Amino acid sequence: MRLIIYMIKRLLLSKTIWGWGFAFVIFWAAMGAFLLSSDVPKLQDVDYMYTASWAGTVIIFSLGAIGTSITYVVTYQSGGLPHMLRFSKLTPQYYLLSIYLGALVVISVIGLITLSIVGAMFSAHFGIPLYPRNMFAETGEILLAALLMTSLSLLLNVAIVKISRKAQNLISFVPLLLSFLFGYGYIYLNLGNLTYLSPYTAIDSLLIQGYVNHPIPLDLSAFVISNLNNGQLNYLGSLNPIYAVLSAMMWFLLFTAISIPLVRSLYYRPLEESRIA
Amino acid sequence: MIELDNVSINLNKVSIIRDVTAKIDSKVILLGPNGSGKTTLLKAIAGIIPYMGSIRVNGNEVKRARNLNLLSTNLPEAYSLGRTVEDVIYLYQELKSIPESNVKELLRSVGFNDLKKEIYGLSAGQGVILRTVMALASDPQVVLLDEPFENVDAAKKFKIVQWLKEYGKEGIIVTHEIDMAAMFKESPTFMILEGRLYGPVSMGGLMECSIEEGSHPGSLMEVQVGNRKFSFVKEGKGKKMKDMVILDRIYNI
Numbered sequence: 001m002r003l004i005i006y007m008i009k010r011l012l013l014s015k016t017i018w019g020w021g022f023a024f025v026i027f028w029a030a031m032g033a034f035l036l037s038s039d040v041p042k043l044q045d046v047d048y049m050y051t052a053s054w055a056g057t058v059i060i061f062s063l064g065a066i067g068t069s070i071t072y073v074v075t076y077q078s079g080g081l082p083h084m085l086r087f088s089k090l091t092p093q094y095y096l097l098s099i100y101l102g103a104l105v106v107i108s109v110i111g112l113i114t115l116s117i118v119g120a121m122f123s124a125h126f127g128i129p130l131y132p133r134n135m136f137a138e139t140g141e142i143l144l145a146a147l148l149m150t151s152l153s154l155l156l157n158v159a160i161v162k163i164s165r166k167a168q169n170l171i172s173f174v175p176l177l178l179s180f181l182f183g184y185g186y187i188y189l190n191l192g193n194l195t196y197l198s199p200y201t202a203i204d205s206l207l208i209q210g211y212v213n214h215p216i217p218l219d220l221s222a223f224v225i226s227n228l229n230n231g232q233l234n235y236l237g238s239l240n241p242i243y244a245v246l247s248a249m250m251w252f253l254l255f256t257a258i259s260i261p262l263v264r265s266l267y268y269r270p271l272e273e274s275r276i277a
Numbered sequence: 278m279i280e281l282d283n284v285s286i287n288l289n290k291v292s293i294i295r296d297v298t299a300k301i302d303s304k305v306i307l308l309g310p311n312g313s314g315k316t317t318l319l320k321a322i323a324g325i326i327p328y329m330g331s332i333r334v335n336g337n338e339v340k341r342a343r344n345l346n347l348l349s350t351n352l353p354e355a356y357s358l359g360r361t362v363e364d365v366i367y368l369y370q371e372l373k374s375i376p377e378s379n380v381k382e383l384l385r386s387v388g389f390n391d392l393k394k395e396i397y398g399l400s401a402g403q404g405v406i407l408r409t410v411m412a413l414a415s416d417p418q419v420v421l422l423d424e425p426f427e428n429v430d431a432a433k434k435f436k437i438v439q440w441l442k443e444y445g446k447e448g449i450i451v452t453h454e455i456d457m458a459a460m461f462k463e464s465p466t467f468m469i470l471e472g473r474l475y476g477p478v479s480m481g482g483l484m485e486c487s488i489e490e491g492s493h494p495g496s497l498m499e500v501q502v503g504n505r506k507f508s509f510v511k512e513g514k515g516k517k518m519k520d521m522v523i524l525d526r527i528y529n530i
Contacts, residue, residue, distance in 0.1 A: 002371040006364060080357035083350065086324035086342040088372040268325040268354050 003094065007102030011073070012109065020065035022110050025058040026117055032058075033121040042126055051122040051130040052211035053220065056204045057183045058118060059111055059142065063203075064179025066110065067149040070103055071172045074157040075271070082266050092263040096256065100150050107146035112139065115211075133213035141210050144248050145203040149175060151255035152199070158262045165273035190219045195239065199251040202244040209241055278302040278447065279322060279419060281474075284330040286317055293317045295472040296330075301465075304420075304441070306458050306480055307451045309469035315451045316352070318469065319421045322449070323350045334419055346374055349445075350421040351408035356396065362407060363392045369411055379414040383440065387433045401428035409437060413444035420445035426454045455518065459484055468500060475500050478509070487515035 011017060032054040040050050084090040115138060119131035132138045156171050182200030185191060195201040195218055209216045215238035279301040286294040293314045309315045321328040324339050332339045334348055358372075359365035366380050384390070387406055399407065409425045425441065426434045438460050441450060452458050458466075462481035467474055478497050486497050486509035496508035509518075 002368055003358070006359070006368055010360065077357050079354045083323050083325050083352075083355040084358070084372060085344075086339060087345055087348045087350075088369075089344055089346060089374070090372050091344065267327050268320070 003090075003098040004101050007073075007098045008105045011070070011102040011106040014069060014106075017066055017069045017106060018110070020069065021062045021106075022114060024065060025062040025114060028061060029054060029058045029114070029118045030121055033118075033125045037122075037125060040126075042128075044128055047122070047126045047128065048130055048133075048212050049208075049216070051118065051126075052132075052208040052216075053187055054122070055115055055118045055132070055211050056207035057187060059114060059145065059207050060179045060183040060200055060204050062110060062114055063107060063145050063149040064176040064183075066103065066107055067153040067175030067179075068173055070099065070150055071153040071157045071175065074099065074154055075160070075168065075172070078157065078161045078266065079268050079271070081263060082268055085264065085266075092260045095263065096154065096259060099154055100147060103150035104143060104146045107149070108139070108142055111142035111146070115142075132211045134210045137210035137213070138207065141203065141206045144245065144252070145207070148199050148203060148248050148252045148255075151252050151259065155255045155259045155262070158259055158266065161266055161269050162262055165269050165271065168274035169276070186220055188221050190221050192219065196243045196247045199248055202247040202251075205239045206241055206244045206248070209239060215239065278333075278335060279449070280331070280333040280336075281322075282331040282333075284318075284321065284328055284332055286314070286321055286326065286328045288317065288326070293472055294321070294328075294469075294474075297472075297474040299467065299474055299477075301447060301449065303447050304445065304461070304464055305447075305449055305477060306461055306464050306466040307449050307469065308453075308458070308466060309451075313469045314472050315469050316423050318474075319350065319352060319423050319449060319451060320354065323348065323352055323355060323421055325352065325354050346415075347418040348421065348448075349373060349412040349415055349417040349419075350423070351405065351412040351425060352421065352423055353404070353408060356408055356411065359396065361393055361395050362399070365396060365407070365411065366392065373411075373415050375411065375415040379416075380410055383410045383414055387436050402430065402433075405429055406433065406437075409440070413440050416444045417448075418446050420448035420450075422448065422450045424451055424453070426452055426457050455484075468498070470500050470502055473501070482511070483509060484518050486511055487517050489515060 037050065040047065081095065085092065115132055122130045153175050156174055160168050160171050178200055182198050183204060186195065186201045186204050191201055195205055205216065218237045218239045281297050281299045284294060284297045285292065294317060297318070307315050317326065320326045322332055322334065322339060324342060334342065334345065337345055356365055359368045369375055370377055370380070389403065389406055405425060405427055406429060409422060412420055412422060422441070425437050429437065434457055438457060458480060462479070464480045465477035466480045466483050467476035475498055482497055489508050489510045491506055491508065492499060493508040493510045496510045498509045500507050
């Protein structure tokens with residue numbers, strides 16, 4: 001239990017996580033609310049959709065940044081794992097649980113505060129209340145997103161230790177890079193059924209749907225580009241949230257299932273291996 | 278008990294330990310020059326790095342060991358969980374079943390009170406003391422101690438000797454400090470040179486030896502360095518080990 005308490009405490013108090021996972025994404029949300037919204041008509045349904053798209057996207061950015069920080073937490077802890085798993089009470093399951101629960105708490109706290117601030121900023125700009133309509137769904141989706149992002153970060157780091165720390169500087173940023181790629185990709189590209197396949201877009205779409213609390217288009221890009229500025233909400237094909245939830249859960253289970261045996265078979269690799277100069 | 282059977286260790290494609298076989302069922306001293314493979318051998322026994330051959334701790338193959346809470350070490354790699362001294366104590370008490378009072382009492386006895394300090398902010402000596410205390414405080418069956426006197430001031434070295442005699446039933450103590458090693462006269466002593474393990478001989482006996490080139494009948498131990506053979510001879514003419522002050526001198530043979 002101590003490792004879990006420790007992880008929660010450390011992650012909650014991390015200035016890096018609050019800086020990149022919260023302050024940085026609030027900056028982007030402010031851009032979306034006050035600078036990039038000048039062409040958006042002041043129609044409640046359209047404004048809700050616009051706000052929800054930004055909320056989903058900044059949450060994904062936040063998760064990417066927190067995921068990268070968690071990858072670094074694991075980087076520094078992984079040296080002792082080979083010894084501790086053999087000669088202490090530590091098990092891969094306990095270790096993973098401590099990271100998952102730590103991440104769940106910090107991501108939930110930051111995610112819910114971010115949603116509130118996004119709602120407040122967009123409401124202030126458009127002059128109508130634009131807060132999440134289904135907080136229950138949003139909370140559940142943030143928790144699912146936290147599990148997903150943490151399991152990916154953990155898997156990436158374990159892979160680094162397993163293969164070579166030389167890849168550290170590149171691989172650690174994969175969660176963040178993917179969050180930007182799929183975060184913007186979902187808004188500006190027609191990803192079709194890839195929306196379900198990619199864990200990032202699956203989560204992004206669920207967050208948007210939870211925010212507006214009604215079906216959203218699978219092809220959000222067409223909707224954003226052709227309809228948003230006309231004040232129309234017509235679209236073909238809605239997102240099936242069950243597929244998105246199943247996809248996110250499948251990825252989480254897959255990442256975790258791969259991580260456990262990898263953690264078990266780890267050997268120490270010096271951090272210095274990742275030095276550039 | 279630690280059993281090594283034909284253990285070889287390669288790191289970055291370089292052979293560090295070659296075909297080592299030994300049985301360790303008491304506290305032994307391990308000597309050897311820098312880069313000879315002492316720490317590498319400890320790391321392999323502690324499960325930190327891979328090896329070839331067989332290493333068993335109380336009959337359990339280290340490669341396949343799971344949650345055997347009977348071995349502790351002061352190797353820095355083992356203490357990567359936790360940011361501050363307090364964190365490390367808090368976490369390892371649970372994971373290694375270390376009584377809280379033991380750790381704090383041992384640390385207090387050497388004037389180590391700054392528990393809020395970050396691990397990376399400790400001086401080299403403080404780091405060694407903390408890790409040695411963490412390794413010994415659970416009074417484990419097996420201890421693996423790498424240079425427990427390194428960078429530690431004289432007064433605290435004697436305290437550590439006292440702890441080493443009191444805690445841990447068996448294991449390996451690696452040191453270069455002959456004056457400290459000499460306090461374990463009864464301890465079996467091994468020497469690693471160029472990846473090969475020699476011994477055991479008694480530390481008390483070794484201290485009385487001088488080093489002569491070639492084979493000598495009745496020598497305590499023969500070692501090979503490059504293509505040359507050297508013997509540790511009790512009645513030899515050269516300077517005795519106990520007079521060398523630091524063990525590094527014998528490595529220059």
